[in-house]
Amino acid sequence: MLRNLYTFLLIIGLNSVFAQKIHSHNDYVQPRPFWEAYESGANSIEADVFLVDGKLYVAHEKNEINPERTLEKLYLEPLNKVNKARKRQELQILIDLKTSAEPSLQAVSEAIAKYPKLARAHSKKKYIKFVISGNRPPISEYTKYPSYIFFDHQSLKDLEKGDKSKIALVSFSIGSYSKWKGDKPMTDEEKLKLKTIIDSVHTYGYPIRFWATPDTPLAWQTLFDLSVDFINTDQPKASRFFFIK
Template structure:
């Protein structure tokens, strides 16, 4: 069964990619470093090894898996099946976090995707609409936005858009109507200056674009932001009215653009707080849980009350 969870730092798993697929996660993350015409996968330079490459951990296994899901035999000529047998139409999001120079890394990633591209396994934009396929590639980190959009008729690497830049006024402000604002600061539902500036300027993972209007389904797939930096600390296990306004305003702006909402850097401990935040985000319209504990997300542990 496919589960709306993103395997954070997937390359740290005992078996990268396959552990996530085992639990039904529809998103995995690979941090890539470009050196000597190769793409190495790891959280930092000290963790890189010669045998842990983008190709060996992700591209080659995906090609092999998808070939097995789309066999050509005397009985059938299967096409269009994704990685999940019980949900063949579900795409797998491969989030590629560019850790090195944007241009060179982008070209290397695009080149290594060719084995998936040539078999029709990559989601793509054809100049007028998005065609969903088995794997959807999303670039984040130092991904150069101008290279993502350089081809005006075909794109199969999408951008991780800056969710914090999409905040819109909620229809009914919780903070403005709630006189017991708890730990909220400022007046009404106004945003912190740093978030409001981001909303006005449209700055995200890279600075080579000018406006939030640059992001829609033709250029982007995810709209992501750090929960810790945009929403802040959660005191006494409850989000304040003002924090809820920020969440709802950001989700509203992303949905209007047709993008999938993902918050990273969410609280992981205590478990009761983690589960509460997961529950609130999904209830408010987030599309993907950014998780370290795959089992907890897969068995929907976050829907149950937990005592730490």
């Protein structure tokens, strides 16, 4: 047990000084949702969420919904526990809405509001953010939502008009720019395409993430070298150890 505690503290300590951020993609398929990524020092954790009969379920597809796997049980309750224990690791919970934006977002806002300390955690140290992805309202409506709700914008369009305080990051599918498989070095042409979009997002002052990226050490290193802010991975533990080795 002491060894596990030492390993956990080591990872968190190194994570606090190492700049590269890790995004645990589809985190709910991990053997231990939330905990696997959190204990690996991930900075972003993703959950696909469906609103069905007034309840928020975490699943990849609607037909895979399990009544026991709710947003509260898998993510809000564990997050509240570590928050109470004052284990203040910089973290964003990226909630990918799979059902209609407005009712789903209303339900998410109400679920978070049941945990006042979580709802306030962004305001001072900004160490916890709830970020809405997937089905989202128009950028012009971002400010309508509570202060603890942020957004994953997925276009360069309207970024200059958006309220910077409500946009947590900007994300794109890597397939829109590259067919690279991550098994051999990326071509200079592909690097230039990616670097152009990365620099554009950074010019607006936002961090960037690509989804559907190859999930190999070569891919992690290449994206790091291109200054991608969040490395998208299904292997948060392996990815974190890769960057701290």
